[in-house]
Structures are given as C-alpha cells and as structure tokens.
Amino acid sequence: MTLAGGNGQGGSAHRAPDCDALVIGAGPAGLTAALYLARYRRRVRVLHDGRSRALGAPMAWNVPGFPEGISGAELVARLTRQAELYGAIIERGRVERLARSAESNLFEAMLADGGRLTVRGLILATGVVTNEAALAEGEHDEAVRTGALRYCPICDGFEHRGRRIAVLGSDLHGAAEAMFLRQYSDDVTLIPKWRVALTSGQHAELAASDVRIEKRQLLRLAHRGGRIEVALAGVAEPLTFDTLYPALGSEPRSELLVGLGLEGDANRCLPADAFAEPLIPGVYGAGDVLAGLDQISTATGHGAAAATRLHNWLREGEGHVMADQR
Ligand SMILES: Cc1cc2nc3c(=O)[nH]c(=O)nc-3n(C[C@H](O)[C@H](O)[C@H](O)COP(=O)(O)OP(=O)(O)OC[C@H]3O[C@@H](n4cnc5c(N)ncnc54)[C@H](O)[C@@H]3O)c2cc1C
Known part of the structure; x- marks a missing residue:
C-alpha cells in the first residue's frame, strides 16, 4: 500500500507528523497497543506484512477469557475490529527501514512500496519467525x-x-x-x-x-x-x-533497529523490559520480539504497557504531565 501522507521523497525534518504513533505488527502485541493508543485518543496507524504467528495457531486454549479456546486467526480478527472501533488505522505494508531526525524529533518509516510515514513515536511488535x-x-x-x-x-x-x-x-x-x-x-x-x-x-x-x-x-x-x-x-x-x-528456535524480526542507530540490538531479541524502558526516547517494543515468554497473553500485556508508556511520553512533550510525576 502507498500511504496517503507520504510524499515518497523528502526527509522528515520539514514534515508534520502523519500520526502520533506507528505500531509495526498486527499480532496480539501490536493490535493491543493500537487499541490502547486509540482509546488514549492518539492518531495511531498499524502496519503489518501479514505474518503474525498467531495466524498459524489452529486453536489456543490458554488465552485468558476463552474457556472453549479460540483460533489465532479469530483472535487477530477480533483484536483488529476492537482497535478499529476506536479509530486505529490498520493497513497491510512492510516497513523496510526506520530513521529518526534529530532536528524534528520525528521518526520516519520507509515502506517496501516506496511510501513513507512520519510519526512521533514507535512501537515495534514485529514478532519472531519460527524455524x-x-x-x-x-x-x-x-x-x-x-x-x-x-x-x-x-x-x-x-x-x-x-x-x-x-x-x-x-x-x-x-x-x-x-x-x-x-x-x-x-x-x-x-x-x-x-x-x-x-x-x-x-x-x-x-x-x-x-x-x-x-x-x-x-x-x-x-x-x-x-x-x-x-x-x-x-x-x-x-x-x-x-x-x-x-525445538529449532526462532529468529527475532528486529532488523529495523539498524535505522535507529541500534545496530547492536538488530537481529537479536529486544531487551525483556522494552515495553517499559524505551530503546531510545519514543520507541518501545512489545510481544515475541522481546526476550522472554512467547505467548499471546504476554504479548497483549506488553502491548498495553508499551502503549501507555508511549502515550505518557507524548503527553510529557505536550506539557500535560505533573512535573513531580516525570
Ligand atoms: C503454531 C503456533 C501455535 C501457537 N499457539 C499458541 C497458543 O496456543 N497460545 C499462546 O499463547 N501462544 C501461541 N503461539 C504463540 C503466539 O502466536 C505468539 O506468542 C504471538 O503471536 C505473539 O504476538 P506478537 O504480536 O508479538 O507477534 P506476531 O503475532 O508474530 O505478530 C508480528 C507482526 O509483525 C509484523 N511484522 C514484522 N516485521 C514487519 C515489518 N518489517 N513490516 C511490517 N510488519 C511486520 C507481522 O506481519 C505480524 O503482523 C503459537 C505460535 C505458533 C507458531
């Protein structure tokens, strides 16, 4: 998809942001983050390349609240609908590269189809690839x-x-x-x-x-x-x-960190606390791509926490935070 807001050429320095937050990934982590951000009345967009591991789960019996079990595809469909109800824009598209502009404090996402998106904050919920x-x-x-x-x-x-x-x-x-x-x-x-x-x-x-x-x-x-x-x-x-x-392990999809100056973390799991401690200001992680327990319930918890941290960070920039709470 080509993003309407992108001019496909210019840098981010002189562009207004297309949205407050970009969530990369539409699995349980990214969709929960989008739900929370949308309910915080943030302009949030989700980009995904259709490869959520949850889509491959024929039936999950350990997702809290679903005693009869739920298929991964059904769960993703429900989470998508729930986030969209509050205004999250969820679109298909592969993010190829990320960059940040020191002057504008904005991030730029370059898409495989040539589109670009300029955003204030990022959540990487990019998952892993199973071997x-x-x-x-x-x-x-x-x-x-x-x-x-x-x-x-x-x-x-x-x-x-x-x-x-x-x-x-x-x-x-x-x-x-x-x-x-x-x-x-x-x-x-x-x-x-x-x-x-x-x-x-x-x-x-x-x-x-x-x-x-x-x-x-x-x-x-x-x-x-x-x-x-x-x-x-x-x-x-x-x-x-x-x-x-x-039991052949998995590969984290953390290659996008290279463009953010975090080469050392690329192609490894992100730190286990990246849903709470930003990788760099304004950038959080959530779900399987973090070191730890690769589970749907963990991913949704990370998504909620990362979204809340990002929202609070944005509020700080807007001056809507009590000074003693910072
Ligand atoms: C066969 C199978 C069965 C499972 N059964 C269960 C179960 O019963 N219970 C349970 O709790 N867990 C189960 N899991 C694990 C569960 O699926 C994962 O823990 C969960 O999907 C993690 O969510 P996530 O959002 O972190 O990542 P994912 O759901 O994998 O989503 C990652 C998202 O990132 C996107 N993405 C990545 N890179 C890019 C990029 N550059 N540009 C755009 N989009 C990108 C992908 O397209 C995808 O949308 C199972 C997994 C498998 C494979």
Missing part, C-alpha cells in the same frame, strides 16, 4: 492443522498429555523441551536433527527422566494419517509419533 521442521511440500501446514506438528509445548502440551511425543532438536534447547514435555507424557523421544550436541551429564539427566535419545541419523519426516513418521538411517520402518515438537 520450521522440513516436511514434504504441503504436509507441513496440514500437520499443524491436525495437531501432529506443534511448536509450543507451553501452549498445548496439556492437550497432548499421555501421547507418544517426539522432540526434534540436537542441543540443550531440544533436551530442555523434551524434559518439559515429561510433565505431560511418559513417552518422550529426543530426535537430533543433526548429530547430538549434549554433554555426558546432559545425556544422564535425560536418561534419569526416561527421555529416550534417538542415535540413528534422521532421514525424513512425513505426515501420515494425523501422525508423524520419522524415517531413520538403517531402519526399514519409520517410527511413528502422535505429536512432534520441533
């Missing part, structure tokens, strides 16, 4: 839909209790996830993606908790009949599991 397991074309998303492939034991370990579970991961992260899942099942196997990178002490810890470690080389993963088949070198028949949890 996915490799399944044959078309099988991955279907396996997520059937529940055979899951990415978040905190989210749905409960729903898979008593099942035959595999964890895909070669290192301490995978081992820790396998241990975590022992709370839900007596039948947990750690399958290294490559070679096992665990110490003998870590092997012993897993053995003591009855977590099996598969030593044969992984050849292939497949989704068959709502279960996951794991083909291993030297084994005629694949092993079959009710559920596979890949």
Whole structure:
C-alpha cells in the first residue's frame, strides 16, 4: 500500500507528523497497543506484512477469557475490529527501514512500496519467525492443522498429555523441551536433527527422566494419517509419533533497529523490559520480539504497557504531565 501522507521523497525534518504513533505488527502485541493508543485518543496507524504467528495457531486454549479456546486467526480478527472501533488505522505494508531526525524529533518509516510515514513515536511488535521442521511440500501446514506438528509445548502440551511425543532438536534447547514435555507424557523421544550436541551429564539427566535419545541419523519426516513418521538411517520402518515438537528456535524480526542507530540490538531479541524502558526516547517494543515468554497473553500485556508508556511520553512533550510525576 502507498500511504496517503507520504510524499515518497523528502526527509522528515520539514514534515508534520502523519500520526502520533506507528505500531509495526498486527499480532496480539501490536493490535493491543493500537487499541490502547486509540482509546488514549492518539492518531495511531498499524502496519503489518501479514505474518503474525498467531495466524498459524489452529486453536489456543490458554488465552485468558476463552474457556472453549479460540483460533489465532479469530483472535487477530477480533483484536483488529476492537482497535478499529476506536479509530486505529490498520493497513497491510512492510516497513523496510526506520530513521529518526534529530532536528524534528520525528521518526520516519520507509515502506517496501516506496511510501513513507512520519510519526512521533514507535512501537515495534514485529514478532519472531519460527524455524520450521522440513516436511514434504504441503504436509507441513496440514500437520499443524491436525495437531501432529506443534511448536509450543507451553501452549498445548496439556492437550497432548499421555501421547507418544517426539522432540526434534540436537542441543540443550531440544533436551530442555523434551524434559518439559515429561510433565505431560511418559513417552518422550529426543530426535537430533543433526548429530547430538549434549554433554555426558546432559545425556544422564535425560536418561534419569526416561527421555529416550534417538542415535540413528534422521532421514525424513512425513505426515501420515494425523501422525508423524520419522524415517531413520538403517531402519526399514519409520517410527511413528502422535505429536512432534520441533525445538529449532526462532529468529527475532528486529532488523529495523539498524535505522535507529541500534545496530547492536538488530537481529537479536529486544531487551525483556522494552515495553517499559524505551530503546531510545519514543520507541518501545512489545510481544515475541522481546526476550522472554512467547505467548499471546504476554504479548497483549506488553502491548498495553508499551502503549501507555508511549502515550505518557507524548503527553510529557505536550506539557500535560505533573512535573513531580516525570
Ligand atoms: C503454531 C503456533 C501455535 C501457537 N499457539 C499458541 C497458543 O496456543 N497460545 C499462546 O499463547 N501462544 C501461541 N503461539 C504463540 C503466539 O502466536 C505468539 O506468542 C504471538 O503471536 C505473539 O504476538 P506478537 O504480536 O508479538 O507477534 P506476531 O503475532 O508474530 O505478530 C508480528 C507482526 O509483525 C509484523 N511484522 C514484522 N516485521 C514487519 C515489518 N518489517 N513490516 C511490517 N510488519 C511486520 C507481522 O506481519 C505480524 O503482523 C503459537 C505460535 C505458533 C507458531
């Protein structure tokens, strides 16, 4: 989309801001931030490139207030509607670069389609990208839909209790996830993606908790009949599991920090308290892109807090704050 307010050329120094706040990301964090900012009567715009991880959650059972569960897509739709009710403008568009102008104290967002937006404050709610397991074309998303492939034991370990579970991961992260899942099942196997990178002490810890470690080389993963088949070198028949949890980590989408002079923080998780402590004055973070618990309820909490901090910072600039409260 091309933003109506952008002239596509000039710098921000001589431009009036297009809005008070730009929220980048329309997942639970960004949409909650937009809701709060709109209700603080801020002119708020949300830009997103359609890649909220919540959209991939077929059903979430641990979102407070939804005892029957809610799909991630339905939650995003509801949050979008709620923020729009109060005037938030939510549009599709990828932000390619951010910059700040020292003279004007404004920020500028450059979009992939050439549009520009000049704003007073920013909330980065850009999430992370999950490192996915490799399944044959078309099988991955279907396996997520059937529940055979899951990415978040905190989210749905409960729903898979008593099942035959595999964890895909070669290192301490995978081992820790396998241990975590022992709370839900007596039948947990750690399958290294490559070679096992665990110490003998870590092997012993897993053995003591009855977590099996598969030593044969992984050849292939497949989704068959709502279960996951794991083909291993030297084994005629694949092993079959009710559920596979890949523990391959994720990549934070924090590359936009480069344009704000925060190169050191780019491509890493933002500090865990970035929803409260600005990265630089007027710039906050929220949701999965922060270090910490990647969950919908955490993301919405961050969004509310970041929006409130940003609103108060804007009020300070406007002189509407008691001096002793600053
Ligand atoms: C399969 C699956 C199941 C899950 N199940 C659950 C569950 O049951 N319960 C639970 O609590 N959590 C669950 N989660 C985790 C949950 O989805 C995330 O914690 C949540 O979505 C985080 O919200 P967020 O707003 O921080 O990030 P996201 O929802 O990932 O949103 C990030 C947003 O940033 C946008 N964006 C990023 N960079 C740019 C850019 N440069 N320009 C424009 N837009 C950009 C994206 O398009 C997106 O809109 C699950 C995750 C997955 C993958």
